[in-house]
Amino acid sequence: MPTTFLSNALRGTFFCIFGLWWSVRYPLKYLRRKANAESQPSNGVQRAEVFEGAVKAFFALAGILVEQFVPAGPHLQLYSPKTHSWTDLTPWRYTTMYLFFLLSGIVDVVSHSQLKLPLGLDRLSLAVALFIEGLLFCFHDYNDAALDHHVHSLLAVAVFAGALCALLEVFLRDHIILETLRTSSFLLQGSWLWQIGFVLSPPWGGPGWDQSDRSNLAFLTMCFCWHYAGALAVLAANSAASRCCNESCQLKLGDIDVELDCGMCIRKGKSGSGGALLPENGSDDK
Template sequence: MPTSFLGSALRGTFFFIFGLWWSVRYPLKYLRRKTNAENQPSYGLRRVEVFEGAVKAFFALAGILVEQFVPSGPHLMLYSPKTHSWTDLTHWHYTTMYLFFLLSGIVDVVSHSPLKLPLGLDRLSLSVALFMEGLLFCFRNYGDAALDQHLHSLLAFAIFAGALCVLLEVFLRDHIILECLRTSTFLLQGSWLWQIGFVLSPPWGGPGWDQTDSSNFSFLTMCFCWHYAGALITLAANAAVSRWYVSPSKPKPLWETQRCVTSYENRASAWSRGCWKGGGRLGAQHPS
């Protein structure tokens, strides 16, 4: 079954949203921890982890339901006794991928619950989910669609790079370099899945790119590098904004400055009225 634009775009959005969120969250967490010299995660950070895991599990569950129960989906039927063949393995392929991300989201939530699971289990479950995703894409049946295989082979680079980063985070917790590298791979996955949708199934209709043109292979490999450059630029821009946000010397907003000036003027006026009244009373008590 050929790749659909909508399915590829939805999967890309899933990864891009997480990458965009992490590109703000991790630099902000690092800068705040560096400024406040606090190495222990606060209760607020644990709540963020739980919320993040819940969102991941929700998206993954929604993906499973969509893959299974769209009109052309298998509707939970893996093998057809009528045709004596497997039923739409492409949908089952993506269902399996979402299943591991669903498990990863559940582990995220449980890891920060009172059960107190071993530290790093949440990162390990995410690493396993990414490895399974890469495995499924590597051994997918592409048939004669050489360009399709090339696009997903490039995607596998981003997947396995992210899986390796998360695996290292099991042992190097809260390492900002690994967190940023993982974030960049998620941004790359998200944007590249959108690119795959545009190449193989253009949203405006018509056939996809020529599967036999060798120049398409060269251009898309170069385009993959551009996507990663864009991911790094996005990460750097959000990190710069986070740096400005936590900077102690940043200028105050205009409304806050105006409020301070108004408050000062009110206090000065009240003090002046109090002094005048006090002087009048003193003059009445001590006439000349």
């Protein structure tokens, strides 16, 4: 697929979906783990990891098919024997990026299956996928287009930041700070890909922003910082909403416990013995 506004928007939506999902899921997981003081991951957490991996693999496979088989795509042809040159390498660049995200999704699913892969391999595969993405953006030929090179260099900053967080999570599992930073990097990647679409190929048509205007570089650098501020604002809002939702659920569960106590008496021995469930009416036991 050529680099159009729609293609950048679709790639940005992929990262935004995961960033928004993580911005709700990780605060909830942290609050529940803190309340329950459980070190073992629950079945719900494992199912969420498998679901994320399946969705990631699906989106990545769809991205590969779209990049290759749109009418203007290379259709799996890398080298043209007629012109004795490479075909348009832009779709192949994004195909390579999606390939490693596809592998990351597969590793996510397999890691929580009965094969019992080493813990942390899923985060390592995600770190490799992000590193490959950043590498492709850094060493792409931008044909001396300074603005194009600048916006993708800023994107690479967000990509490598996410890769570093994912790599540290291999050794520091379920670390809420690292998870939050990785989530913010995904939100930043998603929104910045949308911004790249508006800068290089606006949806209303036209050639895009002036590549020779140096003031555009300074403005887009500030704009990149504003995008990250927006990502942090989304994180804060979703974290607050997750906290309110968690407290509301706890209150509802507390009301249920009170209703049960009205009909039953739960006695717990102070010496550590199990609680005995006794009927409310103390009739003679036979």
